[in-house]
Amino acid sequence: MIAPLRDQEGRWAFWLLLPALFGIGFFTVIPTLGSFLLSFTSWDLLGAPQWVGGANYQDLAQDPLFWRVLAQTGSFVLMYVALDAAIALALALALNQKIRAVGLLRTAYFMPVVCSMVAGAILWSWIYDPRYGLLNAVLAAWHVAPVRWLTDSHWAMPALVLVSVWKNLGYDMLLFLAGLQAVPSQQIEAASLDGANAWQRFRHVTLPLIAPTLVMVGIMATIRAFQTFDTVFLMTEGGPHRSTTIIGYWLFQNAFTYFKLGKAAALAYVLFAILVALSALQWVLRRRVGHHEEVAA
C-alpha cells in the first residue's frame, strides 16, 4: 500500500519541481557551464568564439593590472568586513538593551537595506561632492580642508567602503540581534554573580555564544564584498587612476565595455575559485566554533 502512495507523491513532487528545474537549468546551470567554456575562448560577441585554451588565465597571470585589481579587492573586502561586523555588533549590543523607542531605532538602522542602491549611491555622491557636499561642509566646521572624496585616489576606496557598510549594516545588525536574544539570561546572571564585569561578561559569555552568528555574518559579508559592483559603477567607475577597480567591476568592464568575453569569464572563475576557497575555510572554522558552542552549552 505504501509504495504506490510514495510513487504518487513522487509524481506530484516531480510536477511541482519541474518549472523551477527548467528555470534553474536554463538560467543558471547552462549559463554557468557555458561561461566556464567561454573562459577558454576569445570572443567579442561578433562571430564565433575562438578556442584559445588557457590563454586567458595565462594573460591574467601576466597582467600587472590583474594583480593590482586582486590586491585592491582584498583590501576592500578586509576593510568592509571588519567595519561592517564591528559596527553591526556594536549596534546590536546597544539595541539589545531596554531603551526607549528601540523599535524605531532598529527600523531606522534597517532602512538603507530596503533602499535602492542606485538612490543610495546618488545620495552619497552628493554627500561626497567636494564643493557642495554635506561631508566637507561638516568637516569645514573643524577647519578641515575640503577633500575630493571620490576623485582623490587615497580617499575613493575608503569612501566606497563606507557607503557599502551603510547599505547593509542593518541586515547584519538584525542577525546579531537574533543571536544576542538567543543568549540565555541565566548565564549572564551567573557570570555577574561570579563577579564578572561587563567586558568579561561580553568576552567570555556573550561572544562565544554568538560566535556562530559572527562567522555567518563574516562569511556573508565577505561574499557580498567580493561581488560588489553597483557602488563602483555608480560612484567612481573604477577610478581615479584605477584605484577603485575591484574584481566585480573589472569583470563587467571586460565583458560589456571592452567586449572581451573570454577574459571576463576567466575572471569570473577566478572569483569563483576564491569564493570556494573561502567557503571551505568557513566550513573548517564553523566546525571549530560548533565545538566551542557545545562546550559553552
Added chain:
Amino acid sequence: MLRKGFVALCALLLAGCAPRTSDALSFSTWGSIDEIDTLKPLLAEFQRANPDVPVKLVHIPDEYPHKVRLMAASHTMPDVLFMENQTLPGFARRGVLRDLRPMLAHDPDLKASDFYGPCLQALSYRGALYAIPRDLSNLVIFYNKRLFDEAHVPYPTAAWTYEDMVARAQRLTKGDTQWGIGFAPFPIYWLPYLWSDGVDVMDPGLNRCTLQDPATVASLHRYLDLRARYHIAPTEAQVGNVRMAQLFAQGKLAMMVGGRWVVPGFRKKIQFPWDVAPFPRGKTGSVVDADASGWAISANCRQPEKAWRLIKFLASKKSISAFTQSGLIVPSRPDVANSPAFFSGPPASSRVFLDVIPASRPTLTPPSYDEIEYELIDGLPAAWNGDQNLEDTLKPISRRIDALLQEDKRS
C-alpha cells in the same frame, strides 16, 4: 502523460526562438527624440515609394554598440545599422558588415564623389568601405562675441595660433567667475592640441604608445598650461563636473572646443551673439578630427538589394538636407553643405566646419580603443588636477596602452 507535457513545454519554449517570418528590413539607429522625429517622416516617404520594402525601425537611444553586439551574438543583428567610425573597426574586423564598395561602384545615382573624402576614409577599414556617410564630425572653437567685445579683444581668425589663443584668453579671464578657454578631460577635446603639434597617443601603425615621447609630453604640457600656468581654463575645484558647453551657454566661458552637435542647443538657449572659428595652429598646423557616422549593411542581411535602396534614400541630397536642417550635423555631402540647409541660422561662420576638413584626420581607433580611452580618461586627471606631475602620470598609462596594443596584435 509526462512525455506529452514535456513535448508541449518544449514546443512552447521553442516558439520564442522561431525564425522571423516577416521579411521586413530591420534598421537600427541611435539619436535623440528630435533626430527620430526627423527620421520618421523620411522613412514614411521611403515606404510610399517602396511598398515592397517594409522597414522596422529599432531605436536604441543608449549603449548602442553594446546592444548591437548582443543582437549580433543572438543572430538578430539588424539588416541596416547606423554606425560611427570609432566603433566600426571592432565590427568590421569580425566580418559582420558588408563591404559596400561594389554596390556604390555600380549604382547609377549614388557616387563616391558625392561625399567628402575624409568621411569615406573614416568609415573604411583595411581598404573596404563599411558605411555610407551621413555626417562628418569635427571640432572647432566656439566663442562668445559679447565677452570679446566687452574686453575689446579681437575675434579669433583663420590663421591664429596657440599663443594667440592664450593671449586672448588671458584678457578674457576674470578670476573665479569667467574663463578664457574650456578644459575637458575627454581625449576628443585635447587630441587636437596634440595633432596640431604633430604628435599623437599612438603611432600610425598602432604598434606602441607614444605618450612618453618628448614631443608628446611637451604638447600635453601646453594643454595642461591652460590650467596650471596661465590659469585661463577652469579647474575641477572651480566648476566641479559642469560641462564646458553648459558653462559657455551661461556666458562664463569665452571660448570652448566643441563639435557641431552643440549647435541645436545653443540656437535655443543662448541669447548673446556667438560664432565659430578654426582650432588654433600648433607647431605643425591646425588639425582636428574627421570622424563620421553612416549606414552599414549586416553581412547576414538576406535582402542586400533592398537594404541598399534604403541606404541610398537616406544618403540622398534630400534626406541629408533634412538631417542637416536642425543644425545637429555637418553633412557628409558637399552639395548639402554648400546649401541653405547648412548655412541658415547661427553660427554665421558655419563655413569653418567645412574649411577645416582637408587638414583633418580620423581618430586612431585600434580594436581596444574603448579600453585605451578609459585609461586616458581615468588616468590623466591626476595630472590635469595637479595631484601628480605629468611625466609620472604618463608612465603607467603608457605601459597599459602598450600592453593593449600588443593584445590587439595577437587577437
